[in-house]
Amino acid sequence: MAYTPGVVIVGAGFGGLQCAKKLAGEDCQVTVLDQHNYHLFTPLLYQVASSLLNPSDIAAPTRTILHGRGNVRFRLAKVIGVDFERREVQTEEAGRVPYDYLVIAAGSTTNYFGSPSIEAHANGLKDLSEALALRNHILRCLETAARLNPVESAPWLTFVVAGGGPTGVEYAGALSELTGQVLPREYPELMDRQPRIVLIEGSENLLPPFAPDLQRSARLELEQKGVQVRLGVLVKGYDGDSVQLANGEELPAKTLVWAAGVKPNSLAAAVAAPRSARGRIEVDGGLRIRGRTREFAIGDIAGFEQDGRDVPMLSAPAMQQGRLAAANILASISGKRLRRFHYRDKGTMATVGKGAAVAQVGKLHLTGFAGWLAWLAIHLYYIIGFRNRLLVLAGWAWNYFRSDRPVRIITRAGPDG
Amino acid sequence: MAYTPGVVIVGAGFGGLQCAKKLAGEDCQVTVLDQHNYHLFTPLLYQVASSLLNPSDIAAPTRTILHGRGNVRFRLAKVIGVDFERREVQTEEAGRVPYDYLVIAAGSTTNYFGSPSIEAHANGLKDLSEALALRNHILRCLETAARLNPVESAPWLTFVVAGGGPTGVEYAGALSELTGQVLPREYPELMDRQPRIVLIEGSENLLPPFAPDLQRSARLELEQKGVQVRLGVLVKGYDGDSVQLANGEELPAKTLVWAAGVKPNSLAAAVAAPRSARGRIEVDGGLRIRGRTREFAIGDIAGFEQDGRDVPMLSAPAMQQGRLAAANILASISGKRLRRFHYRDKGTMATVGKGAAVAQVGKLHLTGFAGWLAWLAIHLYYIIGFRNRLLVLAGWAWNYFRSDRPVRIITRAGPDG
Numbered sequence: 020m021a022y023t024p025g026v027v028i029v030g031a032g033f034g035g036l037q038c039a040k041k042l043a044g045e046d047c048q049v050t051v052l053d054q055h056n057y058h059l060f061t062p063l064l065y066q067v068a069s070s071l072l073n074p075s076d077i078a079a080p081t082r083t084i085l086h087g088r089g090n091v092r093f094r095l096a097k098v099i100g101v102d103f104e105r106r107e108v109q110t111e112e113a114g115r116v117p118y119d120y121l122v123i124a125a126g127s128t129t130n131y132f133g134s135p136s137i138e139a140h141a142n143g144l145k146d147l148s149e150a151l152a153l154r155n156h157i158l159r160c161l162e163t164a165a166r167l168n169p170v171e172s173a174p175w176l177t178f179v180v181a182g183g184g185p186t187g188v189e190y191a192g193a194l195s196e197l198t199g200q201v202l203p204r205e206y207p208e209l210m211d212r213q214p215r216i217v218l219i220e221g222s223e224n225l226l227p228p229f230a231p232d233l234q235r236s237a238r239l240e241l242e243q244k245g246v247q248v249r250l251g252v253l254v255k256g257y258d259g260d261s262v263q264l265a266n267g268e269e270l271p272a273k274t275l276v277w278a279a280g281v282k283p284n285s286l287a288a289a290v291a292a293p294r295s296a297r298g299r300i301e302v303d304g305g306l307r308i309r310g311r312t313r314e315f316a317i318g319d320i321a322g323f324e325q326d327g328r329d330v331p332m333l334s335a336p337a338m339q340q341g342r343l344a345a346a347n348i349l350a351s352i353s354g355k356r357l358r359r360f361h362y363r364d365k366g367t368m369a370t371v372g373k374g375a376a377v378a379q380v381g382k383l384h385l386t387g388f389a390g391w392l393a394w395l396a397i398h399l400y401y402i403i404g405f406r407n408r409l410l411v412l413a414g415w416a417w418n419y420f421r422s423d424r425p426v427r428i429i430t431r432a433g434p435d436g
Numbered sequence: 437m438a439y440t441p442g443v444v445i446v447g448a449g450f451g452g453l454q455c456a457k458k459l460a461g462e463d464c465q466v467t468v469l470d471q472h473n474y475h476l477f478t479p480l481l482y483q484v485a486s487s488l489l490n491p492s493d494i495a496a497p498t499r500t501i502l503h504g505r506g507n508v509r510f511r512l513a514k515v516i517g518v519d520f521e522r523r524e525v526q527t528e529e530a531g532r533v534p535y536d537y538l539v540i541a542a543g544s545t546t547n548y549f550g551s552p553s554i555e556a557h558a559n560g561l562k563d564l565s566e567a568l569a570l571r572n573h574i575l576r577c578l579e580t581a582a583r584l585n586p587v588e589s590a591p592w593l594t595f596v597v598a599g600g601g602p603t604g605v606e607y608a609g610a611l612s613e614l615t616g617q618v619l620p621r622e623y624p625e626l627m628d629r630q631p632r633i634v635l636i637e638g639s640e641n642l643l644p645p646f647a648p649d650l651q652r653s654a655r656l657e658l659e660q661k662g663v664q665v666r667l668g669v670l671v672k673g674y675d676g677d678s679v680q681l682a683n684g685e686e687l688p689a690k691t692l693v694w695a696a697g698v699k700p701n702s703l704a705a706a707v708a709a710p711r712s713a714r715g716r717i718e719v720d721g722g723l724r725i726r727g728r729t730r731e732f733a734i735g736d737i738a739g740f741e742q743d744g745r746d747v748p749m750l751s752a753p754a755m756q757q758g759r760l761a762a763a764n765i766l767a768s769i770s771g772k773r774l775r776r777f778h779y780r781d782k783g784t785m786a787t788v789g790k791g792a793a794v795a796q797v798g799k800l801h802l803t804g805f806a807g808w809l810a811w812l813a814i815h816l817y818y819i820i821g822f823r824n825r826l827l828v829l830a831g832w833a834w835n836y837f838r839s840d841r842p843v844r845i846i847t848r849a850g851p852d853g
Contacts, residue, residue, distance in 0.1 A: 055845075055846065055847075056575060056579060056844070056845065056846045057844075057845040057846070057847070073490040073491070073492055073493075074490070074845060074847055075490055075843040075845055078845045078847065079845075080622070080844045080845060082622035082623070083622060083844070086621055086622045089624075092624070092625070094579075094582070094583055095576075095579035095580075095582075095583075095846075096583075112580075113583050147845075147847045148847060148848055151847070151848070158473060159512075162473060162511075162512035163512075163529075165511070165512075166511055166512075166513075166530050204503055205497070205499035205500060205503045206499070207506075207509065208509070425492065425496075425497075425500075426492040427473070427474075427497045427500070428472075428473065428474040428491060428492055428495045428496075428497060428564075429472065429473045429474070429512075430472075430474070430491055430495065430564045430565060430568070431565055431568070431848055
C-alpha cells in the first residue's frame, strides 16, 4: 500500500476551507487546524456588532462544513510555530502535528498601528468575540446615557468609527440604523437627545478601492443617515473618554470602533520565512513560501504581488488561492508542474444600510437599492450553510419590515466560558 | 395636580414583568430595575446549553417587552440593598432610587449547598452566562476527546448531571441528543467510543413533584436514550477531574452540571426583613414583606406558605404573585383592602427530549409524544416576543427534521465584553 501524504492546513477561514474542500476525495490525508471550532463569515460581523444577527447566523461549526469528506479531519488547536526542518506544526494545546505538505492560512487581525492607548481602549471588529464585546459595549452606553442628564450623557451617545473602508462604512451605517430605530421607540429618557456617529478616514475618500462616483454615493447615503463623515483626519490616541485627532482636536466619546486596518496573524512573524513590507509571508508564483517546496501560504497572511501591487486582504483572493494551493499540492505529489496564481477581481461591494449599497463589478457600478439587492444576493449565496442562509434571510426580512434590531441583549459566557 | 406615586420593581423576571404590565396605564410611575437588559425565558436555558437555541431566542430586551407603556420605565442597575426608612433602593451603578412602593422580584441563583469545591468546578445552569459557559465547555470536551486515545478521553466524554428535577432531566436528555446526533456524523475520531451521561438524584425518584407514573416514564425515556440514572445518591464534592459521591465512589469526569437546587438571590439577605428556613423573604397574605406596608416581595425570593408548604420556586406562582402585588399596590394607593394571594397550580411539565415529555395537569397525566406536544404548545405560547416564537419554532423544526444541533460554536465576548 502506497504512502498517503499528509496535508496540514492552518486556519479554517475562506482560504483554508476552499483548500480543504478541493483536496477532499484526493489521495492525501488532510488535517485542518484552527483555534476556533467554527468558520466565520467575516463580511457580516458588523451585523452581529449592531444587534441584527446572532453569532451562529454567521458562524458554522467547521466540522459541520467538512463532514462527509472522509480524508479531511478537523482539530481544534492554536498554531504557534512551524518547524520546517522536522516538518512539524507546533500547537498550543495539541502538541506537534507532522505534515508532508503545509498550507498556512491563518488570516489577519486588527492592526492598531502600534498605538497601545488605542489597542487598550478601542473596540476592534475582526473576530466574533470583538463583535460581541462591541455589541455589549454599545448597548451599555445607551443604558448609561438613559440615566444621565443631557450634558453627562453626550460622550455615551457619541460613537466614533475610525476607518473609511468597507467595515467602517458598513458599521457606521448599521449603527445609525440601530440608534435611529431603537432609541425613539424604547428609550423615552433619550427623546430630546441626538446620538452622534462620526466616521473618520485618514485619506481624502471613503472606500479607497472603489470608483469616485461610488465613493461619493456612499458618503451621501451615510450623511443622509445622519453619520458625520470626516475625511483627511487621523486618529492619534484614545483614553476611553476622548478621541485624540492628529490635528489636535479632541472628541469626547465613550466608544471608538477601530476599523482602520488589519495586519497578518502573528504566526507570520513566528515562522522562519521572508516577509513583505506589510508583514505578510512572501510566496512564489505557485504560492509556496519563498525558499520552501512543501510549505504554502495563502490569504491575508500571504504576500503575493500582481501588477506591482499586493493582492488585497479579502475573501475572494483567499478562496482563489486556497483552490490553487490545493491543485499545486496535488501536482507536487504526482511530480507535475505547479501552476502560477493569478487573482481575478470579480468586483467589490459595501452596504451602507437597509436598502443602500455600492457595488463595483468591472465597469458596472451599482448604487442605492440596486446595489443593495446585488449585495444581498451575493452575501446570501456565499454565506456558509443552508440553515444559516434561511435564518439570516429571515432576520433581515424581519429587520426590513419592522425596522427592528432584535438581538439587543447584553450577555457573555461566564468567567470560564 | 395630584402626586403620582412611584413604584419600583426589582427584577425583570416572570414575576416582575407581570407586575409591571399590570401597573401599565394606571395612575403610578413604574421603574423596573434589573442587572441584565433582557428578560430570560429560563425554562429553555438548557436548550442554549445544548446548542439548539441562540441566546436571543430565549432572551428579549426588557425595553422591547415594556415599550409603549408610557408610565413604565426600565433602568439597567444591580440592586444591592434597600433602605426601608428612607424608601430608597441602593444600586451598584445608578446610585439610589427612591420609591413609594417597592416590589422585590429578584429571583434565585444556583444553590451549591455550601460546597466551595462544587461551586468552583461545576457548571450551573440558571442564567444565560452559565448556559453559554456550559455549552462552550461541553464542545471543548468533545474537541479535546477527539485528539486523545480512548483511555485518556474517557473523562472528557463523561458528563455528570447532578439533580433529578426538571432542569437536570431536561439537560441530560438534551445532552444525549447532542452527542447522539453530532458525534457519529462529525467526530470520526470518536467512532469507537461511547459518551457517558450520568444523571444523579439524591432522592429515590426523578422529578419529585410529579406523580409516580410520570416519574417512571421519564426515567424509562432517559434510559432508552442511554442516560444512566442513579437515584438515592448524593454528590459530595468535585475537583474538576473526579466527582466524589457520598457513598465513597468516584466518577472520573471533566463535566459536572449542577442542577441540584436554587436559593433566593443574595438580595434577600441584604434587606432588613425576616426570612424563611429556605432563606426567602417572608411575606404576609397580601405579599407585603412581613412588618412592612409599602414593600412587597414575589416569586422565588419571597417565602409564602400555602397549605403548610412553601409555594414552589417556579414561573407560574411568580407570575400570579406579580399580578396580585400590582393589584394590591393599586388598592393601597386608593385606600382599599388588599387581597390575599392564593396559588393556583395549573400543572407541571418536563421534556425528556425530542418527542418525549411528561405533563401533569390536575388528574390528567400525559407522557411520550402527547406530553411533548402539550409541552411544545405551552412553551411556545409563553415565550416572550413574536419573532422569538417564530425563530424558536423554526429552530426546533429544523432540529426535529434534521436531527441537528446547529448552534455548536465555542464563543464568548472579549475580555471587556
